Amino acid sequence: MPSRAASLSVLGGPRSGKSSFLGALWNAMEVDHTRLARVPRSRPDDTLALDRLASEIANGNYPQRTNPDERHHLTFALELTHPQDDHGRHVSVLVSDYNGEEVESLFRYRTGGWSEEWKQRAMASGILLFVRPSAVERLPEPEAPPPTEEDRWRALIDPHATKTEAPPTTSVPALPDAPSQMFGAAPVSDEDERENTARADSPVREPTELALIELLQFIREVRGLAPGERPRPEEAFRIAVMLSAWDTMERDWGSAGPKRYVLKHLPLLHDFLWSNFRSDRDIHYFGVSATNGDLRNPQFKSEYRRQRGLPGRVVWGDNFGRLRDSQDLSVPLLWTLFGDRVFDHVRDDPR
Amino acid sequence: MTLGEPAEPLRCHRDDCSFVDGGSCARSSEFSDPRAGCPELVRLENKPDPQLLDLLKNAKLGPWWPDKAGPMPGAPAPWAGDALVPEDIRRLLGRSHPRVIAVVGDTAAGKTSLVTSFFLQLANGHRDGFPYRFASSLSLKGIRDLVHEAARWSGSADAPVLPRTPSSPGARFIHLGLRPAEELDDRHIDVLISDIDGEVMKRHASQASDLTRAVMSFLRRADAVIVVTDAGALMTEEGVSHDRETARVFGRILSDLDGCAVRPCVALVFAKFDRVIKTLEPPPENRRGEPEAWETLRTAARATWRCIEQARRDGFTIAVFPVSAFPKKMSEGQPVNVVAPFAFAMRHADAREVVGLPQHEPASGCSSFDALRRWRK
Numbered sequence: 001m002p003s004r005a006a007s008l009s010v011l012g013g014p015r016s017g018k019s020s021f022l023g024a025l026w027n028a029m030e031v032d033h034t035r036l037a038r039v040p041r042s043r044p045d046d047t048l049a050l051d052r053l054a055s056e057i058a059n060g061n062y063p064q065r066t067n068p069d070e071r072h073h074l075t076f077a078l079e080l081t082h083p084q085d086d087h088g089r090h091v092s093v094l095v096s097d098y099n100g101e102e103v104e105s106l107f108r109y110r111t112g113g114w115s116e117e118w119k120q121r122a123m124a125s126g127i128l129l130f131v132r133p134s135a136v137e138r139l140p141e142p143e144a145p146p147p148t149e150e151d152r153w154r155a156l157i158d159p160h161a162t163k164t165e166a167p168p169t170t171s172v173p174a175l176p177d178a179p180s181q182m183f184g185a186a187p188v189s190d191e192d193e194r195e196n197t198a199r200a201d202s203p204v205r206e207p208t209e210l211a212l213i214e215l216l217q218f219i220r221e222v223r224g225l226a227p228g229e230r231p232r233p234e235e236a237f238r239i240a241v242m243l244s245a246w247d248t249m250e251r252d253w254g255s256a257g258p259k260r261y262v263l264k265h266l267p268l269l270h271d272f273l274w275s276n277f278r279s280d281r282d283i284h285y286f287g288v289s290a291t292n293g294d295l296r297n298p299q300f301k302s303e304y305r306r307q308r309g310l311p312g313r314v315v316w317g318d319n320f321g322r323l324r325d326s327q328d329l330s331v332p333l334l335w336t337l338f339g340d341r342v343f344d345h346v347r348d349d350p351r
Numbered sequence: 352m353t354l355g356e357p358a359e360p361l362r363c364h365r366d367d368c369s370f371v372d373g374g375s376c377a378r379s380s381e382f383s384d385p386r387a388g389c390p391e392l393v394r395l396e397n398k399p400d401p402q403l404l405d406l407l408k409n410a411k412l413g414p415w416w417p418d419k420a421g422p423m424p425g426a427p428a429p430w431a432g433d434a435l436v437p438e439d440i441r442r443l444l445g446r447s448h449p450r451v452i453a454v455v456g457d458t459a460a461g462k463t464s465l466v467t468s469f470f471l472q473l474a475n476g477h478r479d480g481f482p483y484r485f486a487s488s489l490s491l492k493g494i495r496d497l498v499h500e501a502a503r504w505s506g507s508a509d510a511p512v513l514p515r516t517p518s519s520p521g522a523r524f525i526h527l528g529l530r531p532a533e534e535l536d537d538r539h540i541d542v543l544i545s546d547i548d549g550e551v552m553k554r555h556a557s558q559a560s561d562l563t564r565a566v567m568s569f570l571r572r573a574d575a576v577i578v579v580t581d582a583g584a585l586m587t588e589e590g591v592s593h594d595r596e597t598a599r600v601f602g603r604i605l606s607d608l609d610g611c612a613v614r615p616c617v618a619l620v621f622a623k624f625d626r627v628i629k630t631l632e633p634p635p636e637n638r639r640g641e642p643e644a645w646e647t648l649r650t651a652a653r654a655t656w657r658c659i660e661q662a663r664r665d666g667f668t669i670a671v672f673p674v675s676a677f678p679k680k681m682s683e684g685q686p687v688n689v690v691a692p693f694a695f696a697m698r699h700a701d702a703r704e705v706v707g708l709p710q711h712e713p714a715s716g717c718s719s720f721d722a723l724r725r726w727r728k
Contacts, residue, residue: 107492110432115425139475149636152687156628156678198477204681206502207474214432214491221429227487227528228539267476268485275486275530275539 006337007094009121011215012130014100017244017290019063021130022074022095023053024290024312025329029078030054033311034330036345037078040090049074057291058309060301078330091337106218107211114218122222126238126336129212131266133243133253137205138265139198146197155200209269220276230278238339239273239283240332246287246315248294257317259285280319281339286332287315311349318343325349357392432492434523434546439489443526449541450700451524451572452693453615455604456579457596458549461622461676464512465579466525466544467497468676468689474498478532479690483697486539487528494525506680508583508626518548522566529697542697545569549600556599570607573615574703575696578604578655580619582673583626585651598654605662616668616699618692619659621648625678625687633673640671670695 010018026047029039053074056063074095098117106113147155216239217227225231243249243258253261262270262285273283292313293300304310311327318324319340327349334342361370370376370392376385385392430439443449454462472478473485488494497513504512524543531538547566555563570576578601584593608614624633627648634644642649642656649656663669672695675687 106428107432107495110428110430110492112427113425114428118425149688149691152685153624153628153633153673155684156625156675156687197479198475198685200687201684203683204468204471204685205475206498206681207471210491210495217487217491218429226539227541228530228537230537264476268474271473271476271484272486275484275528 005092005094006125007120007123008126008128008333008336009124009219010095010128010130011103011121011212012100012132012242012244013103013211015135016100016130016132017242017288018100018128018130019053020057020290021128021242021244021288021312021329022050023055023057023063025333026050027054027057027309028312028329031309033309034328035347036328036334036342037091037330040079044092060295060305062295078334093333093337103211103215107214118218119222122219124237126240127219128240128242128332128336129216130242130244131209131212131262131269132245133261133265134245134248136208136265139205139267140202142197144197147200152200159201207268209266213269213272216272216276225276228275230276231282236278236282238281238336239277240336241269241273241283241285242332243285243287245289245294247289247292247313249287253287254315255323257285257323258287258315259317261285261287284316284332284335284340286335287313288329288332289313290329313349316343357386361386361392430489432490433496434490434493435526435543436519436521436523439526440524440543443489443541443543447539447541449543450574450697451569452542452544452696453570453573453576453604454545454579455547455552455576455600456549457553457581457593457600458515459511460549460579460581460584460593460597461512461620462549462579463497463516463546464501464676465577465620465622465674465689465692466546467494467501467513468686469693470494470525470527471498471501471681472686472690473527477685477690479694481690481694481697482532483529483540484532485527486530489526490524501677502681504677504680506683512677516546516548518551522547522569552600552603553596556596556603559603564607567604567607570604570615571611574700575616575618576604577618577620577692577696578658579622580652580655581623582621582631582648583623585621585648586627586631590651594652594654597652598658601655601658602661605658605665605667609665613703614665614667616670616696617659617662618695619655619669619671620692621645621652621671621673622676624673625675628675639673640669645671668699 010022012018025034026039028034029037032038053063078091078093102113106118220227223231223235223237225235231237241258241262243261246258249261273279277283290312291304292310293304295301295304312329313325313327314329314331315323315325316331324343324346325348326346328346331342331346370385370389376389435443440449454466456462473481478484500513504510523546525546527542527544529540529542530536531540551563551566554560555567578597580597581593584590631645631647633639634641638644642659645652659669659671670692672688672692674689674692676689677686678684
């Protein structure tokens with residue numbers, strides 16, 4: 001069976017979880033915690049960078065970057081195992097990793113830094129875009145009914161006039177009733193994409209995603225895409241939006257899912273992706289937990305090491321609006337390569 | 352080994368360290384005082400001059416840490432990311448029919464604050480009925496600088512929210528790319544919002560020269576003119592001076608637009624309305640175009656209202672808005688009505704018949720629908 005080469009870019013700011021995910025994924029592939037792909041019997045010659053990341057994770061430590069200028073060119077050699085025409089096919093995926101602070105430096109220092117390396121990353125087959133939700137300052141819950149202009153002026157005259165019982169800031173918007181249990185939760189609809197309408201005394205949040213959006217604009221520029229131009233099928237490349245440390249979000253967002261989270265708390269990024277890509281083909285949102293717990297917690301770390309590494313977790317919404325949940329960390333990577341058909345072969349792992 | 356002072360704000364090489372965010376050091380078992388002992392913290396190269404440290408503490412630093420690396424090797428970024436200058440504009444003109452919104456007014460009227468607050472509403476998903484979604488911007492770096500400055504404002508009425516717009520030899524614009532929220536409308540609309548120092552406008556108003564005319568020449572291409580006047584300043588004893596300056600700028604603009612076949616709409620914005628709200632209620636929306644509905648502001652902005660009446664007689668479409676871009680610190684409350692003037696401007700721009708665009712023959716392999724879409728832009 002012919003093998004296939006592909007390249008993926010892993011993008012994200014500092015501490016967004018890129019290296020942890022890559023290490024956990026390789027670790028998972030080595031111990032068969034992934035079902036769609038595994039490490040081929042004939043290992044690639046050079047897996048040192050991946051082995052190092054995986055070893056750190058296996059030992060219960062988040063990978064460290066000892067040298068800020070260190071570059072990783074990681075080759076994931078995959079043997080696909082899902083039962084379809086690709087079964088047994090080898091895919092070699094080159095992943096280019098870098099210091100997350102470069103994203104900020106690229107944004108600030110415009111006179112240099114847009115290297116050939118970055119331009120090559122721009123031409124990758126797909127992108128894994130990492131965002132750490134716990135680092136995002138959350139937007140307040142919208143007010144219902146939405147305040148009028150008059151309400152807002154009145155609030156400036158008498159702030160106490162608006163001190164009605166506010167909904168909690170971590171509550172999740174209620175999902176519309178599903179017509180049937182069979183179909184699960186309703187998909188994110190236009191109604192869900194209604195605007196947030198803040199209370200008069202709600203804070204205005206400084207958007208934190210501008211550097212990432214600018215990087216995506218640079219990438220589109222290299223690929224010859226005009227602003228607002230949604231790629232034609234022959235130009236398309238997929239972006240997996242990876243919300244890292246998703247286990248820390250479960251309590252508040254477990255039932256709503258990663259897409260709704262981005263819609264609510266990263267509206268500028270959501271609008272940018274909606275405006276510039278085909279949402280039904282090019283973008284997918286994943287909640288990812290590389291270790292399914294916090295390795296900084298001594299008890300969890302001890303249990304993690306004792307178990308020789310616990311499986312990670314991936315959560316995503318499918319085309320029917322159902323939230324899927326799997327221990328197979330390879331799902332987002334394979335989605336960027338093969339698209340939605342990958343989901344047909346994923347087995348959910350109930351908690 | 353004595354370690355240097357940690358750089359502020361704190362920054363750590365370890366991904367799993369939360370000390371920089373107020374949590375615990377990843378190597379806390381090794382050091383009783385991570386600030387003093389942990390080698391993973393980014394530290395200043397040499398022990399700094401205490402006076403320099405004081406200066407750095409008081410200086411307006413951004414939320415991002417001082418980057419030792421500085422500019423990196425490699426080609427320049429595809430664009431500068433700040434306010435656009437004429438060369439950038441020419442690039443845009445080649446691909447679309449951009450909407451041009453002129454934001455004018457006296458110095459410190461609140462022009463840049465209005466634009467910054469408008470962007471923040473889009474960024475926070477509070478479009479307030481504005482029928483467009485964010486699609487792109489060539490000015491993200493400049494916008495972020497403005498947003499960051501606004502976030503640092505103390506909330507005091509005695510301190511400006513933003514530093515004064517720097518003077519520049521030509522007109523500068525903030526760029527936003529917007530996409531209609533309607534799913535089936537796949538246009539990308541470039542919007543250029545002027546960002547010009549009030550002093551330049553005042554000079555143009557009172558002493559027009561070739562230089563000032565060159566800066567303001569974009570006005571004849573504008574789809575909308577937003578005249579910003581400081582409601583709080585108008586209601587003070589010194590307000591007469593502000594009213595006169597605003598009227599002079601406004602009057603000069605009307606004069607510059609004389610003879611224009613296609614007129615921009617005009618939005619008069621009473622900015623910083625939070626400073627007068629306790630004594631003056633905004634009139635209902637359907638009466639905001641009537642000077643008498645504004646009570647004391649009718650007198651306080653007499654000269655400005657006169658310009659409004661002149662503009663009406665000249666056939667301009669007019670609307671008046673009370674606005675508060677930053678009534679409080681960003682962390683303490685929302686703006687009021689900042690989106691409305693821009694929604695008005697875009698509605699007017701969308702309704703205008705675009706004249707003089709060449710017919711596009713569908714290129715080979717390009718559908719006629721695609722060609723029509725590009726023409727409509």
